[in-house]
Amino acid sequence: MKIGVPREIKNHEYRVGMTPAAVHELVGQGHEVFVETHAGAAIGFSDDDYRQAGAQILQAAAEVFDAVELIVKVKEPQAEERARLSEGQTLFTYLHLAPDKPQTDDLVASGATCIAYETVTDRKGRLPLLAPMSEVAGRMSIQAGAHCLERSVGGRGVLLGGVPGVAAARVTIVGGGVVGQNALAMAVGMGAQVTVLDRDMDVLRSLDHLYGNRITTLFSTAHTLDQAVTESDLVVGSVLIPGASAPKLITRDMIRRMPEGSVLVDVAIDQGGCAETSKPTTHADPTYMVDGVVHYCVANMPGAVARTSTLALNNVTLPFISAIANKGADQAMTDDPHLLAGLNVYDGKVTYKEVAEATGHPYTDPATLLGI
Numbered sequence: 001m002k003i004g005v006p007r008e009i010k011n012h013e014y015r016v017g018m019t020p021a022a023v024h025e026l027v028g029q030g031h032e033v034f035v036e037t038h039a040g041a042a043i044g045f046s047d048d049d050y051r052q053a054g055a056q057i058l059q060a061a062a063e064v065f066d067a068v069e070l071i072v073k074v075k076e077p078q079a080e081e082r083a084r085l086s087e088g089q090t091l092f093t094y095l096h097l098a099p100d101k102p103q104t105d106d107l108v109a110s111g112a113t114c115i116a117y118e119t120v121t122d123r124k125g126r127l128p129l130l131a132p133m134s135e136v137a138g139r140m141s142i143q144a145g146a147h148c149l150e151r152s153v154g155g156r157g158v159l160l161g162g163v164p165g166v167a168a169a170r171v172t173i174v175g176g177g178v179v180g181q182n183a184l185a186m187a188v189g190m191g192a193q194v195t196v197l198d199r200d201m202d203v204l205r206s207l208d209h210l211y212g213n214r215i216t217t218l219f220s221t222a223h224t225l226d227q228a229v230t231e232s233d234l235v236v237g238s239v240l241i242p243g244a245s246a247p248k249l250i251t252r253d254m255i256r257r258m259p260e261g262s263v264l265v266d267v268a269i270d271q272g273g274c275a276e277t278s279k280p281t282t283h284a285d286p287t288y289m290v291d292g293v294v295h296y297c298v299a300n301m302p303g304a305v306a307r308t309s310t311l312a313l314n315n316v317t318l319p320f321i322s323a324i325a326n327k328g329a330d331q332a333m334t335d336d337p338h339l340l341a342g343l344n345v346y347d348g349k350v351t352y353k354e355v356a357e358a359t360g361h362p363y364t365d366p367a368t369l370l371g372i
């Protein structure tokens with residue numbers, strides 16, 4: 001199969017869809033890989049590295065899109081990339097369609113097969129292609145939050161761990177999944193006083209088992225959330241209902257009652273954000289203020305540590321890229337219900353229920369479409 005890797009064009013996005021090592025593996029399986037020039041240059045993967053791995057280097061994104069059947073990216077296609085997609089092509093990348101109707105409309109119009117990393121599942125019902133980036137973003141959320149708490153960026157001038165004789169900062173993590181657990185490990189490591197809320201008692205039990213009375217776990221209700229958020233120096237938003245727009249759990253009124261200079265890092269912003277006051281920002285201009293609260297809502301946080309993130313992402317995407325290339329997308333999805341769970345748009349139809357509901361498109365069952 002002909003596989004294309006365009007250079008990412010989202011603001012300050014330095015990750016790349018395939019490393020030279022991944023290219024080497026696919027070429028070894030008999031496939032042709034076309035990489036846009038400088039696609040990995042920012043993180044130390046030169047065009048020569050890709051050539052040595054067996055790729056052909058093309059000079060423009062348009063050439064890559066025109067040459068291939070399978071496009072492997074990192075971030076959701078931007079408008080100019082969407083315009084280049086065509087019927088018969090497969091797009092394999094993060095999509096986050098529920099809060100993004102314009103993108104959904106364009107992908108439907110393209111006729112392409114669009115498989116979203118973030119809804120591919122595994123045998124335990126987890127999201128294996130989201131997990132490594134959630135690990136990165138969860139860890140980053142605390143360093144971003146700690147920075148935002150500095151007075152010069154609008155924060156209240158609080159050090160997460162405090163010092164002897166001065167209390168540590170209070171950190172609330174809303175959602176104890178992969179982002180939440182990684183944020184928790186960093187926050188505890190930095191000496192903060194941490195509360196985690198979740199609606200899944202098994203999540204809370206396992207965190208209690210791991211950290212004991214070093215942390216507080218709370219079952220998430222409007223009441224417990226209100227109390228924890230409004231008493232916090234730093235809130236990390238890390239809830240997820242797979243594929244769906246994030247629930248707006250943190251209200252404008254809660255934000256108003258947070259201390260002046262406190263911080264919200266809304267990691268769930270890629271699914272629309274879990275605060276009423278959240279809107280996506282970029283690494284170029286990551287924060288804004290609402291009612292005295294610093295909001296950090298960068299939708300591609302792992303792009304800042306793009307080398308680590310690219311390597312971590314390729315570790316998990318490579319087997320799926322191989323399966324699609326070796327069998328074709330339809331057969332690969334027919335053989336693997338977990339890859340099929342990633343199918344969001346196929347042949348002009350929305351095939352993921354939560355995306356259809358959020359964007360007003362009719363839902364079509366993917367298994368029926370593929371004749372499974």
Ligand SMILES: NC(=O)C1=CN([C@@H]2O[C@H](COP(=O)(O)OP(=O)(O)OC[C@H]3O[C@@H](n4cnc5c(N)ncnc54)[C@H](O)[C@@H]3O)[C@@H](O)[C@H]2O)C=CC1
Pocket residue numbers: 118130131133134135137174175176177178179180197198199200203220238239240241246247249266267268269270271298299300301302
């Ligand atoms: N901004 C960025 O750059 C990145 C954003 N993300 C996003 O972070 C979010 C979280 O991802 P993961 O941790 O991997 O998901 P996850 O599925 O591992 O964890 C989500 C948790 O939220 C909990 N939850 C659901 N409803 C809740 C409620 N009402 N109250 C409290 N908890 C609730 C679930 O029980 C689950 O434990 C996703 O939207 C993901 O796409 C992930 C990576 C990078």
Ligand SMILES: CC(=O)C(=O)O
Pocket residue numbers: 075094118130133134270299300301302303
């Ligand atoms: C998951 C996601 O949105 C990211 O890695 O950028």
Ligand SMILES: [Mg+2]
Pocket residue numbers: 255256257258259260291292293
């Ligand atoms: Mg206030």
